Amino acid sequence: MTELLGRPAADWIAEQGLPLHLTSLPRIRENVRAFTRVFRDLYPRGAVRYAVKACAHPVLLAAIRAEGAGADVASPFEARMALQAGLDPRTLDLNGNCKEDELIREALASRMLIVADSAEELALVEATARAMGRRARVLLRLSGFHLGGVTGEAIFTAGPWSKFGIPLAEIPPLLENLGAYPSVRFLGFHTHIGSQITRVEPYLAVLGRMVELGRVLRDRTGACPVLNLGGGFPVNYLEEPAWDELRRRTAARDGFSWNLGLAGLDADGVWQGEAYHSPWPKEQMVEAILRGTVTVDGEALPVLRALESLDTPELLVEPGRAIAEDAGLTLCRVAHVRRAGGAHNLVTVEMGVLSHADAMLEGLPNRWDILEGPDDPEPFETFVAGNLCFSGDLLARFQTRLRRRPRRGDTLLIRDTGAYTAHFMASNANAYPRPPRLLVHGDGDVTVMKRRDRYEDLFA
Structure with missing residues (x-):
């Protein structure tokens, strides 16, 4: 049987059972290094903030810290996890559209960088900082960009209709009224277009507008030291x-x-x-951005020159999927092979779509394989369904090509499942236990990020 992350797949299955999620810590570290190399070579004022929501555990975040990156956190436990992992709070960006009072106070006390998601939240940060005798470090999150269909609607987060960010039209009057926020130090701007952005043009359009607003902020306050371009850098599923x-x-x-x-x-x-291939996957997208051209106040400028015109601000990025996705593998067991619609093959596996979250959105064409047995002369094209009692429980909505017809009991391997897939929508539908998630170290050690649920856990 195939070897996976340094061990025979049979050993993983015998010890952990199926279904099972594995994540390679060395691959995560390699991906962080790739992003930092791009900045080192092209823009030394750049820095990585890993988006913790993609895949989270204190041990994983300790590795992120060791690679010199910070983190993007969006909940009390994400912030607590990052601090537990030893990250410098000044390298933590507090993001999200629904920050709890205690989380804002924690961010102010520890000097995190707060990304203000709305004018209302900005007022709350000002009042909280004033009451604590602190001065908040703040970026303003921008939305309201008209960028067209750059990705799936559910993962596009900077358009005119978005629950995130301050609409662009509201930014000029806000910048004219900065004196209303004496307890806030405005450092710059943040935006996050969305996830799996496969073209460079949307990033360049957004960055050009951010530089324009940065110039306005500099005129008002004397400096715009930070721009945060968010993440969404793509993974090539195909x-x-x-x-x-x-x-x-x-x-x-x-x-x-x-x-x-x-x-x-x-x-x-x-x-x-959502598209499934890009000429600029992962860190190559950041390189393409830095080598690109933006329009700033009507003038076309190379990106590096545009940033220089803003006194070379720190340029932050928040990759999550691009760091974690290709580090993940998922194993599941075949239950049935049948026909659907009278014409097409359908494989049912002993795992539901809630343990394969990306399929809930647009049905990513992940790479699938059968671990056991020899190839057949003809590949087997099939859809894949899960074991849950609702019709949307489809793990492969595009026909996937297997090297032979699977049999009951065969093990299927799904690649590129390291970000979001294993945990983001995980639940106990039909009273199924959530599968274990293991973080596999390069030296053979394993960290259990989540053990398999027991019956008692479901009803505790």
């Missing part, structure tokens, strides 16, 4: 030929997508929503 084939077959409506749906195609056959 290589270019497979991505081209997916779009072609989906356009042809040949049953490649579940129930003959149009998937990501609009009426004109143009792909809309």
